[in-house]
Amino acid sequence: MNLIASIRKNSIGLGIFAIVTAGLIAVTHQTTKQQIDSNIVAAQLAAFTEILPASYFNNELYSSRIELAADPLLGTEAPSKAYVGRLDDAVSAIIFETVATGGYNGDLLLLVAITKDSVVTGVRIISHKETPGLGDKVDIKKSDWVRSFENVFFGQPAKAQWAVKKDGGEFDQFTGATITPRAVVRAVKNTLTYFETNKDVLLQQ
Numbered sequence: 001m002n003l004i005a006s007i008r009k010n011s012i013g014l015g016i017f018a019i020v021t022a023g024l025i026a027v028t029h030q031t032t033k034q035q036i037d038s039n040i041v042a043a044q045l046a047a048f049t050e051i052l053p054a055s056y057f058n059n060e061l062y063s064s065r066i067e068l069a070a071d072p073l074l075g076t077e078a079p080s081k082a083y084v085g086r087l088d089d090a091v092s093a094i095i096f097e098t099v100a101t102g103g104y105n106g107d108l109l110l111l112v113a114i115t116k117d118s119v120v121t122g123v124r125i126i127s128h129k130e131t132p133g134l135g136d137k138v139d140i141k142k143s144d145w146v147r148s149f150e151n152v153f154f155g156q157p158a159k160a161q162w163a164v165k166k167d168g169g170e171f172d173q174f175t176g177a178t179i180t181p182r183a184v185v186r187a188v189k190n191t192l193t194y195f196e197t198n199k200d201v202l203l204q205q
């Protein structure tokens with residue numbers, strides 16, 4: 001009898017411990033997730049103002065996001081987001097979340113800002129797994145290379161020159177690391193092609 005009472009008591013104790021622990025884990029997970037989400041939003045907002053000059057919009061970019069259907073030109077297999085810049089009511093620029101497929105270590109996630117006149121004003125790599133010291137130079141924290149996409153359009157350079165120098169184009173690659181910059185140049189070119197192809201609809205957003 002004593003044994004059964006003791007087992008019951010221990011079981012209840014263990015049960016309470018499990019419930020309290022699970023509750024603590026759930027609260028910690030929720031708090032951490034909110035913190036991570038708000039960090040991502042803060043990082044994106046900072047990148048927006050770096051790649052799209054303030055003269056192009058007077059709305060709140062983050063809250064004016066739209067969803068775009070998956071499209072090979074965006075490198076996406078699921079809907080992605082774009083952030084619409086407006087001057088008063090008219091669309092003046094769009095920042096696309098786009099995927100550079102074919103990096104050395106998988107996909108890279110990019111923000112590409114394009115004005116209504118099809119000018120790329122800036123690009124940022126917001127996540128990647130490229131090798132430190134090699135492909136990670138596409139990241140603004142490691143080098144200025146990504147700034148070569150400021151104020152470019154089809155014509156400057158010519159569309160056929162939108163490639164790394166090793167492939168006959170205008171954009172630099174890195175010594176011993178051509179795969180990553182090649183993937184990024186292709187992704188920015190594809191995003192601009194997507195914009196030009198869908199311009200009529202996009203500018204009505």
Ligand SMILES: Cc1cc2nc3c(=O)[nH]c(=O)nc-3n(C[C@H](O)[C@H](O)[C@H](O)COP(=O)(O)O)c2cc1C
Pocket residue numbers: 104105130131132134135136174175176177178179180181
């Ligand atoms: C361990 C290791 C990591 C590498 N990481 C990258 C990378 O992140 N990005 C990249 O473009 N090339 C990377 N490379 C180099 C590629 O294998 C490839 O040689 C190069 O991108 C082709 O450029 P190249 O034609 O200038 O040699 C890496 C190579 C090794 C051995």
